[in-house]
Amino acid sequence: MIDISADATTAKAEAGHGISFGEAFRVWLRVALLSFGGPAGQIAVMHRILVEEKNWISESRFLHALNYCMLLPGPEAQQLATYIGWLLHRTAGGIMAGGLFILPGVIAIMGLSYIYAAYGHVGFVEALFFGLKAAVLAIVIQAVVRVGKRALRNQIMIALAAIAFIAIFFFNVPFPVIIIGAGVIGYVGAKLGRREFAAVPHGGGKGSAAIDSMLGDESPDHVRPSVPRALRVSAVWLLLWLVPVAALLIAFGQANVFSQIALFFSKMALVTFGGAYAVLAYVAQQAVEHYHWVAPREMLDGLGMAETTPGPLIMVLQFVGFMAAFRDPGTLSPMLAGTLGGLLATWVTFTPCFLWIFLGAPFIETLRGNRGLAGALTAITAAVVGVILNLSIWFALHTVFRETVAVRSFGLSFDMPVFSSVDVAALVLAVAAATAVFRFNLGMLTVLGGSCVAGVLLRLVGVI
Template sequence: MRSSDYPTLSEAFKVWARIGLLSFGGPAGQIALMHQILVEERKWLGEKRFLHALNYCMLLPGPEAQQLAVYIGWLMHRTLGGVIAGVLFVLPGVVAIMALSWIYAIWGNVGIVEAFFFGLKAAVLAIVAQAVYRIGKRALKNSAMVSIAVAAFVAIFAFGVPFPVIILVAGMIGYVAARRNIAAFRSGGGHGKIGAVQVADADTLLGEESPDHTQVNRAWAFRVSAILLGLWLVPVGALFLALGPAHVFSQIAGFFSVMAVVTFGGAYAVLAYVAQEAVQNFGWLAAGEMLDGLSMAETTPGPLIMVTQFVGFMGALRDAGTLPPLMAATLGGLLTTWVTFTPCFLWIFLGAPFIERLRNNQNLTAALSAITAAVVGVILNLAVWFGLHVVFAEVKPLDVPGLDLLIPVLSSVNLVAAALTVTALLAVLWRGMGTIQVLLLCAGLGVVARLTGIA
């Protein structure tokens, strides 16, 4: 398709605004929504071109749905089109999460509000469990991949191995195994289904024509990379120099900048590490509050990783220094969003013109397959971690040298929370209830339990 065949920028602006407002349901639903509107409804690009863009975005760290929007926006209308598409995709979520964060900070301890989030925690646990099942079904195609998933779960759950280390080791295992022609690592092709979209083999995509501006231009790549790196890293460096590394703004900027580089595997995978560090290391928020933030992200448009804005908000709220707490919290939340999403534009604008050269690299594919398998184990850790904190009021570390393992205090079990969790799991895994429906169901049951004095 030629550039002249695409819609005008003003037409695209309206459609990207619509997609941003309707992008509920996590990455699977968001990608399916873009496919429905852009490919089926508007016919602005073909199936092969859409899948080619999706395949590349699946290789990148960060939210793949948001990066897919940037890629398609760039494909149709150059750099400006990519910026417009990416910003409009996340803007509704930024506004919604910020508004909910203010409500939570001001009225979070009010009985009805507290009961609402009490019910949402059980729903979030069920949704994460469903993610383990769906991703595992797609990724664990043989015993080698199952072994990697199990090893990743044990490493992070029992020994506290950092998420980036697990991803690095898994990728190296896949790459080396493919180089040695181990069959289990050379037959994995593709990422399976994302929502209603079947990802095609790379060979079927290479013959489709691209607009002239998508060709490799090293001078343009250098310029855009320099600008985006400056927008991303100069504020981070300035905060470290002006406030010192111990200041909460510096910690937020540094931590979430690292997350932007290592967040392979989607939001659920990285949230396990974010929750672990934000709760246990930095002390920005409690485990229950992390679940509350995730429930906000599940019920608002935009990428699920937008929960990090709530984490930054709460961290700055508790360590405001000389600033008014809510002002510090707002700045902390916006800073988190900036360093989380700015790199997404860098990955697309820098890498998209070069991606054709990597489509048939079997060693790279094997490394990514191993990483995806490890991600299943990491998400399982997230489900178990959430489960312990939802069902039990108290957990404690197991006093065994070399282990970093939390165990529940059985006497602290919350029977109402356990019952809500079972209800949510049945609704999601047995009845196939959608995300929004199960969230509303559990939130309503939480409020009823509080009003009747059960909880």
């Protein structure tokens, strides 16, 4: 089967790059504990530690791995950690890096979910999360600006972003359709030699990085593509992923909340591309409007939790799974059901991430420098800007306005705000948070903390 022996892995890896499994564990734990700020912040942390400080991987190979992870469904930062861990110490290294990356978030979100479920409707806690929503809105808008500055370098990229936004916001076009369309356009454009689809330029990194030295003239066995090994990897990780889902369906049927959680988040793991913000746009619509597991403002509360804790933003899905099972516990106690629901959502969300890396990474390593792949990624990144803009507007509607009206005619499918329902306090806090982020360049944690304090003060003076 798959070799995950730490001792064997360490011995083989050290022969190539001299980095012990124990040293890697300490570094990946450090990365995990510093992984605040969403995917942009997490990727920046990994780049600073792994490329600049440790010189474990070169700039070009780091970006090649990131490009592949951005094309995958799921959280690109966690998958990037898994990819680099796999390069260093094979399967065991990938499991360690990817697992440690989410562990602090799993613990933190579970603890916050307990508090939210038990005290979420108490005035102080409500005020705390009221303030969080305003800061989260500002941070999401900042993500649009940051990604846009990097991705929208010419008129074609701007047009792709605009088309993606219009398609998903006004016409509810499925995100996979948008991503596939953008990828095809980028691939063809790059093959035709159009400079607009060239890879986004990046600065250089150090030379003679550990991984690059190891992957010199003769690559290690685990980096070489192998169909038999790919079949074994697929079998193991598909069983780990799908056996619990099948067992729940057989035991409880499709109407059971645990079966619904397993099915929905497994489906999400397959069809949500473009990183955390794109995932949240899809999940928010389904969890709020179809399953009614959480209210729109509770979804924002969950995102606020994920923003303030280490780990991927997609850890908000654990909160959604927790609340779904907490409200439909069956014969279990609500807290126990919530715990199991949250862990189930996490399992079926992240298990496929390991499958994508361990299955695809050896083949992707052979595509370094492929012009068509770079063009597809460039176009997809531009389309994702439009999707993130859609998410920011969705959040703004449900943060600043108490009511919305569904527009469903002439092919249109979107929510229009009821302007008389504006929440003045939320609007003021959102503007203040945006000012702190854009005008004064305050850090994320500072803005989140200040917004929480402002929410509590507004509660104390009776404004909310």
